[in-house]
Amino acid sequence: MRSIKDYADIVGEETIEEIEKLGSYLNGKIIQNINSTPVGGGVAEILSGMVPLLKEVGVDARWDFIKGGEKFFEITKKIHNSLHGVEENISESDFGHFLDVTDENLKEINLLGDIIFIHDPQPIGLIKVKDRKGFNKKKFIWRCHIDLSSANTDTFNFLKKFIEKYDYSVFSSPLFAKKLKIPQILISPSIDPLSDKNKDLPAETINEVLERFRIDPERNIITQISRFDRLKDPLGVIDVYRLVKKYVDCQLILAGGAAADDPEATEVYNEVIEKAGEDKDIFVLNLPPVSNIEINALQRASTVILQKSIKEGFGLTVSEGLWKSKPVIASAVGGIPLQITHKYSGLLSRTIEGTALYAKQILQNPEYAKQLGENGHNHVKHSFLITRHLRDYILLFLKTGFREDTVYL
Numbered sequence: 001m002r003s004i005k006d007y008a009d010i011v012g013e014e015t016i017e018e019i020e021k022l023g024s025y026l027n028g029k030i031i032q033n034i035n036s037t038p039v040g041g042g043v044a045e046i047l048s049g050m051v052p053l054l055k056e057v058g059v060d061a062r063w064d065f066i067k068g069g070e071k072f073f074e075i076t077k078k079i080h081n082s083l084h085g086v087e088e089n090i091s092e093s094d095f096g097h098f099l100d101v102t103d104e105n106l107k108e109i110n111l112l113g114d115i116i117f118i119h120d121p122q123p124i125g126l127i128k129v130k131d132r133k134g135f136n137k138k139k140f141i142w143r144c145h146i147d148l149s150s151a152n153t154d155t156f157n158f159l160k161k162f163i164e165k166y167d168y169s170v171f172s173s174p175l176f177a178k179k180l181k182i183p184q185i186l187i188s189p190s191i192d193p194l195s196d197k198n199k200d201l202p203a204e205t206i207n208e209v210l211e212r213f214r215i216d217p218e219r220n221i222i223t224q225i226s227r228f229d230r231l232k233d234p235l236g237v238i239d240v241y242r243l244v245k246k247y248v249d250c251q252l253i254l255a256g257g258a259a260a261d262d263p264e265a266t267e268v269y270n271e272v273i274e275k276a277g278e279d280k281d282i283f284v285l286n287l288p289p290v291s292n293i294e295i296n297a298l299q300r301a302s303t304v305i306l307q308k309s310i311k312e313g314f315g316l317t318v319s320e321g322l323w324k325s326k327p328v329i330a331s332a333v334g335g336i337p338l339q340i341t342h343k344y345s346g347l348l349s350r351t352i353e354g355t356a357l358y359a360k361q362i363l364q365n366p367e368y369a370k371q372l373g374e375n376g377h378n379h380v381k382h383s384f385l386i387t388r389h390l391r392d393y394i395l396l397f398l399k400t401g402f403r404e405d406t407v408y409l
């Protein structure tokens with residue numbers, strides 16, 4: 001088990017002392033996080049690191065999930081896509097089913113937090129409980145991890161009725177926010193530098209993982225780690241690889257798994273397998289739900305990391321790659337430009353051809369690759385580590401009413 005004190009080596013003693021002090025102001029308060037899946041995807045990734053650290057600094061943090069069947073998660077996936085601006089057909093009956101499942105969850109879930117901290121749209125309807133007796137003293141916060149800037153109007157309006165009942169909303173970037181009647185707080189996501197996903201690994205572990213998947217450590221490796229999701233464009237990544245391979249020898253790793261709340265993954269995985277065909281240099285790895293050491297090793301073994309998303313919330317995988325001082329080429333969408341300054345801390349691209357061109361440049365110029373990776377590492381160190389996020393969340397919780405005087409968010 002790691003302790004908050006272990007982060008002092010990375011961010012300094014003073015930062016840790018400040019977090020501990022701020023956390024002590026929340027002593028005994030219950031912060032109840034609720035999302036839709038314990039593993040898979042960025043929200044679960046963040047909560048699994050954040051909840052133990054909050055507890056350690058004196059905050060009684062809890063983490064619960066809502067339940068839903070396949071139909072519910074098919075609908076919430078459509079809602080997710082349509083909030084990202086993708087055209088989806090969501091019927092009245094779909095919205096009706098969403099509300100029915102919300103009501104079923106309301107019967108089962110014990111909303112005992114002083115602050116109920118709801119993550120993303122799937123559990124958003126739990127706010128209905130606010131009108132019930134005994135709930136008016138609780139504070140409700142909705143944390144949106146999605147870029148809502150091109151959200152479908154009907155879908156957004158459906159959610160807006162719920163959002164505006166919350167006391168606060170939290171967005172990752174001003175660019176993602178919407179006009180709302182409630183206060184909006186801006187807090188960007190983070191990665192945990194000491195987690196199995198991001199900690200330093202001995203060379204033997206990296207080699208052992210490569211050997212297990214029969215990947216050649218002596219040749220260039222291009223990698224994208226992502227759930228098998230169309231918005232992550234895994235098929236486009238194969239196109240990129242094929243263009244690069246005309247000029248520079250390389251292998252391609254497409255590694256990801258499914259999230260419990262993402263029913264499309266198997267279909268997309270099959271499309272990827274079909275497109276990869278007989279190419280022995282493409283490694284399509286369907287990883288089990290918790291594969292942190294494997295992902296860490298694959299990222300560390302890579303010569304180039306791609307994140308060719310068509311739409312993206314924040315894109316934690318970008319920070320994960322940069323933290324490992326890797327050159328990352330990623331689409332200029334969602335939260336990715338917050339993490340990459342073009343040609344300084346990585347490369348931003350918009351097309352398959354552009355991505356391939358940059359990948360080729362990086363493979364042919366290791367010095368340039370190294371410089372981008374180092375700058376990227378420093379940027380993540382200053383802006384996207386869990387300690388900054390922890391402090392922001394504690395300040396947010398204090399701001400909801402426990403200690404207004406201490407708050408400077």
Ligand code: UDP
Pocket residue numbers: 040041042043045197225226227255256257258287289291292295313314315316317318320
């Ligand atoms: N991830 C994982 N296993 C997988 C695929 C992804 O653990 O098979 C992790 C990945 O390393 C990152 C998170 O899940 O920490 C994905 O977050 P991101 O913001 O990149 O995308 P999201 O899946 O939330 O859209």
